[in-house]
Amino acid sequence: MIGYKTLAVPGPTNMPFEIRQAMDVALEDHRAPDLPEFTLPLFQDLKKVFKTETGHIFVFPGSGTGGWESAISNTLNAGDKVLTASFGQFSSLWVKMCKTYGLDVVNCDVTWGEGVPLEDYRAILETDKNQLIKAVLVCHNETATGVTSxxxxxxxxxxxxxxxxxxxxxxVSSVGSLDFRMDEWKVDVIVSGSQKGFMLPTGLAIVGVSQKAMDAGKSASTPRDYFCYANMLQMNEQGYFPYTPPMTLLRGLRASIDMLTAEGLENVYKRHNRLASGVRAAVTAWGLENCAVDRKWYSDTVTAIRVPKSIDANNVIKTAYHSYGVSLGAGLGPLNGNVFRIGHLGWLNETMVLQALGGVEMAMRDAGIRFLPGCGVGAAIEKYTDTKAPMELAAE
Ligand SMILES: Cc1ncc(COP(=O)(O)O)c(C=O)c1O
Known part of the structure; x- marks a missing residue:
């Protein structure tokens, strides 16, 4: 294929040149005497992205799934009760993992397209007079349905x-893209990964842990070793790791944090909201439906789009990929064939979104979806030109 491919999946996301360059270094000694000069400020500055001063941020080799596992194995015992909700592929997979670990799962089965059921959570916690529920799980941004809770x-x-x-x-698909405040919201374990808001290759599970969760670990006897928070903390305090860290990714992470903080997290969130609003305008103009059933659930990092019943969404995805070099997210689990997803997070601007929307329009026409060509792209253009750009907002 001649020209750039368009990566419009909700992670991995586009990698900025600054990050690529930061990782284009000779491999280095992870036990070098001066390594703490690099790692200690890195750990400190990561806290800014998670908005915590009191929590610990651990960087494990792995991915988001490893981060989920770390939360369970470091703080809970088999038989412990946990409150969960499944409303998409990822929230459901974390619930499945809880069951694998022998936890006593109280799960709220929610319609896919909605988010965490607050009233149900309240009612269940209210009746838990003996406070047997040890942990409450929330999937902040369900990437399969484009729902933010x-x-x-x-x-x-x-x-x-x-x-x-x-x-x-x-x-995983919210930190570094959507408003998230670890200390203010008193979050005990926040799990993220490198390949979405951090704009890096996959390979890191980045996990924030409160002191309360660290203390819970003292009485939790679930076996853990590779993802052990206490071991990681002990070594991190000296600027090192319990095993060989992915130094190249850590160099990229340094650049990522610098980019996020230079833009300003509040501006990062605003940019994501603005880009998402263009995608949502396009969906409406096409006459299609957002999988998120109410605007209060709309995600600013990913939109799952329902196709008409007579159409297989996989045809749109395959055509977009093979004919136009555009990668779209597939419908996961029961949504397969019913939706395609557009990721709009990370290192992205208006023009890049319009490029993806243009590719989607061509693929949808080829797949037999009827709409006025250009109407979605046009609606997004209207959105972007009728509202102020982040740079103008920052100047105010
Ligand atoms: C919300 C969410 N949680 C967890 C995961 C799993 O993360 P990973 O694939 O990095 O293991 C993903 C992956 O896309 C995700 O979107």
Whole structure:
């Protein structure tokens, strides 16, 4: 194929040149005497992205799934009760993992397209008079359906009820892209990965852990070793790791944090909202439906788009890929064939979104979806030109 491919999946995301260059270094000694001069400020500055001063941020070789596992194995025992909700592929997979670990799962089965059911969470926690529920799980941004849940509201429920359960959050497709505040929302474990908001290759599970979760680990006897928080903390405090760290990715992570903080996290969130609004305008103009059933759930990092019943969404995805070099996200689990997903997170601007939308329009026409060519792209253009760009907002 001649020309750039368009990566419009919700992770991995586009990698900025600054990050590529930062990783284009000779391999280095991970036990070098001066390594802490690099790692200690890195650990410190990572806290800014998670908005924590009191938590520890651990960088494990791995991916988001490893981060989920670390949350369970470091703080809980088999038989412990946890409150969960499944409303998409990723929230469901974390629930499945809880069961694999022998946890006693109280799960709210929610329609895919909705998010964490706050009233159900409240009702279940209210009846838990003996406070047997040890952890409450929230998938902040369900990447399979394009649904963002209200983490802060879950914290409020726990506080209202004086419930001491740990709060675990999956922030794989939210941290570094959507508003997330570890300290303010008193999140005990926040799981993220390198290949989405951090704009890096896959390979890191980046996990924020509160002191309360570290303390819970002292009485948790679930076997853990590779993902052990206490071992990691002990070595990290001296600027080192318990095993060989992926130094090249850590160099990239340094550049990523610098880019996010230079733009300013609030501007990063605004940019994602603005880009998402263009995609949503396009969906409406095409006459299609967002998989998220209510605007309060709309995600600013990914949109899952339902195709008409007579159309196989996989045809749109395959045509976009083979004919136009555009990678779109597939419908996962029961949504396969019913939706395609556009990722709009990471290192992205308006023109890149329009390029993806143009590719989607061509693929949808080829797949037999009827709409006025250009109407989605046009609606996004209107959105972007009728509202102020982040740079103008920052100048105000
Ligand atoms: C919300 C969410 N959680 C967890 C995961 C799993 O992460 P990974 O694929 O990095 O293991 C993903 C992956 O896309 C995700 O989107």
């Amino acid at each position: 209200d983490v802060q509201a879950v914290r409020r429920i726990l506080d209202d009820l004086g419930h001491p359960a740990l709060l675990f959050v999956d922030g």
